[in-house]
Amino acid sequence: MHQDEASIDTLTVGEQLSHARAAMQLSIEDIAQHLKLSPLQITRLENNDFATLGAVFSRGFVRLYARHVGLNADELVAAMAGNLHRNKESLSVHNEEIPLGKGLSKYWLILFVMAIILVLGVPLAIYYWLSSSATITPASKPPVIVPHPVAPAVNKVLAPTALPPAAPAAEKKDATTENDTAVEPVTDANTGRMSFKFDADSWVEIRDGSNHTVLSHLYRAGETAEISGTPPLSLVIGNAAQVSLQYNDQPVDLKPYTGVTVAKVTLK
Incomplete structure (x- = not known):
């Protein structure tokens, strides 16, 4: 029992998600359909490729995935934060044994800074662009209110007729019923x-x-x-x-x- 717990602790976040999915006999497509994600995104989560998905989005996806397969979402997100921290530390370059020329060192430093700007700046730029589009677009497309057509009431005018003296009440009742039927409103069933x-x-x-x-x-x-x-x-x-x-x-x-x-x- 202790060996099983120790082996689970050594698994990465993606491996724990993958094992839990396999234990429930679910495919990647099943998980993607339930979470409204693409199979490629699910594969990247199980491969711990959080950098490609973005740190913010990855945390949300991992939390949804963990809840669906019965894992502790908070523990996985915390472990995922540790993996991201180690990945950032791995980007640091320590090269004390092999001296580099001044020009070459400056060149790699510029590339490193540009890579960081692209990784952090592009998602933020897309987010602000989508937010501004969502705010501006409605002004050009005001809501369209479709009125409900109602047929005008129609009252029939009956020509006077000679009524037999034996049934005046019955004729009056028929005339009243006919008028009531004519004034029923008509609504549009296709709206x-x-x-x-x-x-x-x-x-x-x-x-x-x-x-x-x-x-x-x-x-x-x-x-x-x-x-x-x-x-x-x-x-x-x-x-x-x-x-x-x-x-x-x-x-x-x-x-x-x-x-x-x-x-x-x-x-x-």
């Missing part, structure tokens, strides 16, 4: 109505059955929205855990359609 409530900031994009953009907007916490469109309606909802949705007055559970934070659902 889907969506009601949103936002407990936090959330980005919403909606496309109708013709793949036309019905809505593309960033909502703020506390806002509500009433949107109509022609089904099937394809929705992409950011920060889905903080959004409540009703479709044609029926609540819609977004959890089964949510990946890490984004829900993708089609309403018919």
Whole structure:
């Protein structure tokens, strides 16, 4: 028993995830589908290739993976932090035995600094670019509210007719029934109505059955929205855990359609 625990402690984070997956008889594709990631990302996690995925994203992916296969997510994230620290230390160059020329040393130092800038700067630049795009885009695409067509009430005017003296009450009742039938409103059954409530900031994009953009907007916490469109309606909802949705007055559970934070659902 002690030998098994010692052998587990010597496994890397990726090896522990891989062994737990194999013990549950799950494939890489099964894990990727459940976590809404690509098989390549799962392979890199099991190979401890956290640098390629990025430190911030890797921690989130490892935490989700560990919970799914029944491992202690906090312990794996802590072990993963140790691996990242050792990887950073391994980048330090100690070369005391072989002297390098002044020009050559400067050349390698410049390359090292540029590599660090690329590794840290590119993910941050992409993040800020996506954030700014999400803030600016809604101004060019205001929400489209589709009114519900209602047929005007129609009252039939009946020409006076001679009524037999024996049945005046029956004729009057028939005329009343005919008028009541004529004034029933008609609603459009081909329009889907969506009601949103936002407990936090959330980005919403909606496309109708013709793949036309019905809505593309960033909502703020506390806002509500009433949107109509022609089904099937394809929705992409950011920060889905903080959004409540009703479709044609029926609540819609977004959890089964949510990946890490984004829900993708089609309403018919």
